[in-house]
Amino acid sequence: MMPYLGHGVGLRPKHYPRVWDGTARADWFEVIAENFMVRGGRPLAVLERARALAPLVFHGVSLSVGSTDPLNEAYLHDLAALIRRFQPAWISDHLCWGSIGGHYVHDLLPLPFTEEALAHVVARVRMVQDWVGQRLLLENVSSYLTFTHSTLAEWEFLATVAEEADCGILLDVNNVYVSAVNHGFDPVQYLRALPAGRIGQIHLAGHSDCGVYLLDTHDSAVSAPVWELYRLAVRLFGRVSTLVEWDDKIPEFEVVCAEAERARAIEAEELKEADAVSA
Amino acid sequence: MLSLRELQVRFFQAIAGEPGKSGGFDPLLVEAVRMHGSLSREERIGVYVRMYFARLLDALQEDFPRVAAYLGWERFQALVRAYVQAHPSTHPSVRHIGRRFADFLAAQPEIQGELPFLPDLARLEWGRLEVFDAPDAEPVQLEQLRRLPPEDWPTVRFQVIPACRVLHSAWPVHEIWAGGEGALRPERIKPRETVVRIWRQGFVVYQASMDRFERRAWAYVQEGEPFAALCAALAPSCPPEAVVQEVSSLLLRWIEDGLLVLRTSEALLTG
Numbered sequence A: 001m002m003p004y005l006g007h008g009v010g011l012r013p014k015h016y017p018r019v020w021d022g023t024a025r026a027d028w029f030e031v032i033a034e035n036f037m038v039r040g041g042r043p044l045a046v047l048e049r050a051r052a053l054a055p056l057v058f059h060g061v062s063l064s065v066g067s068t069d070p071l072n073e074a075y076l077h078d079l080a081a082l083i084r085r086f087q088p089a090w091i092s093d094h095l096c097w098g099s100i101g102g103h104y105v106h107d108l109l110p111l112p113f114t115e116e117a118l119a120h121v122v123a124r125v126r127m128v129q130d131w132v133g134q135r136l137l138l139e140n141v142s143s144y145l146t147f148t149h150s151t152l153a154e155w156e157f158l159a160t161v162a163e164e165a166d167c168g169i170l171l172d173v174n175n176v177y178v179s180a181v182n183h184g185f186d187p188v189q190y191l192r193a194l195p196a197g198r199i200g201q202i203h204l205a206g207h208s209d210c211g212v213y214l215l216d217t218h219d220s221a222v223s224a225p226v227w228e229l230y231r232l233a234v235r236l237f238g239r240v241s242t243l244v245e246w247d248d249k250i251p252e253f254e255v256v257c258a259e260a261e262r263a264r265a266i267e268a269e270e271l272k273e274a275d276a277v278s279a
Numbered sequence B: 001m002l003s004l005r006e007l008q009v010r011f012f013q014a015i016a017g018e019p020g021k022s023g024g025f026d027p028l029l030v031e032a033v034r035m036h037g038s039l040s041r042e043e044r045i046g047v048y049v050r051m052y053f054a055r056l057l058d059a060l061q062e063d064f065p066r067v068a069a070y071l072g073w074e075r076f077q078a079l080v081r082a083y084v085q086a087h088p089s090t091h092p093s094v095r096h097i098g099r100r101f102a103d104f105l106a107a108q109p110e111i112q113g114e115l116p117f118l119p120d121l122a123r124l125e126w127g128r129l130e131v132f133d134a135p136d137a138e139p140v141q142l143e144q145l146r147r148l149p150p151e152d153w154p155t156v157r158f159q160v161i162p163a164c165r166v167l168h169s170a171w172p173v174h175e176i177w178a179g180g181e182g183a184l185r186p187e188r189i190k191p192r193e194t195v196v197r198i199w200r201q202g203f204v205v206y207q208a209s210m211d212r213f214e215r216r217a218w219a220y221v222q223e224g225e226p227f228a229a230l231c232a233a234l235a236p237s238c239p240p241e242a243v244v245q246e247v248s249s250l251l252l253r254w255i256e257d258g259l260l261v262l263r264t265s266e267a268l269l270t271g
């Protein structure tokens, strides 16, 4: 689906100085595309340096692919211009909506898993891919509510969008786990239902336990059950470019990298075991 | 059953609109949420309501740290709540959320009464953000001008870099800013006509107040007037034999600050 880049880290402003002096080392960097939809100054200069250090991937947060508003052409224009300038290995955004009536909520809101939403999202993903001239990876989001009129399970919805729109999947293992706890489904069933050939990237991140629900905060290390689920993902999907996200209470760059190294070790263990079994 | 559009409109209203009279959520939206576990449907919607506000509050606090400090946390929060209700984000990037915050503050009677300098402090903070990621430019270097034959001086024209804003205020807003987060007491702040230029050099944002002479000269530079016109216009402000000297030293400062680019017709100087 996408080239294998290894185990990368999400690049955030706190670590820009480390990019600037060339000491930020990782297999690859994922950056939030919207942070670079500016006209000049430090962000774009840092991105030029980052590109010289490692392959880049653009991760969007405001495509709002599930919104019933028209696609924001100015946004797509900016995104396409960024792609032309920085040539990311691929681009991704979320299977959700985040704007309506011309207003943005800067959050990843849940869709109902209905035939109506499915047809809508499939058509929109096709439009976006056509606009930017490349395939999009869509990420499953953490959610805190589901809708009574959903007729599909989330994993069915995600898998069907990917097949029908011919896009890839950015599988966020932490989001699967968070939503599984919040809605009482089996995360293993979720992963087993996904089309292996369409998984282009994996996300790992930390969440917070709020007692009666889990909150997707990206402010801590990856939790034990999410590592377990990552093991399963490696067994099911093989070698997939994997990235650690850390967006709040961001620690030193090396701490984020250590999480990526842990993911690398787990991947190696699981693949070795798979080889031993098949030999 | 709600259509996708109806659902989205109602969901947005619940998280970003004004709370309903009864304080509860839209019943049709609540009905559309599946019941599960110990978290009620309203609590599930509430998670999104809190996250929405927390994110925007965070962004505005980062954009306006000094305004937030003068207001105090409680009051800043209350004003942000009213602001984002009145002006929800219209841009895919949260970077633009504070675009109308200064005007919003200026329209609040209690701000005008108690902290009348605050809207301009907000303008200054916003201006700093604006120049931070404004387009890059190649400021003219002193070396380039040194190579200029004296007879070409009268016709040389400059342009101001894009990463520069000029702020007019009835308050010494740059001093209020430099006083740190809440260091100055509002009651001690006295009005004083002030013009501040805010600009970026390299990746660093600077600001400096402009005196009357600099302000007049700046107006001509912004118009793209040649050096000779600049001198002629400023002649009445100082003794005639000093005017070229004064204008030159002003130019020197602007060039050292990286504020000027050469207009295209002079670009041949760089060769």
Ligand SMILES: [Fe+2]
Pocket: A139, A172, A175, A203, A205, A245
């Ligand atoms: Fe993610």
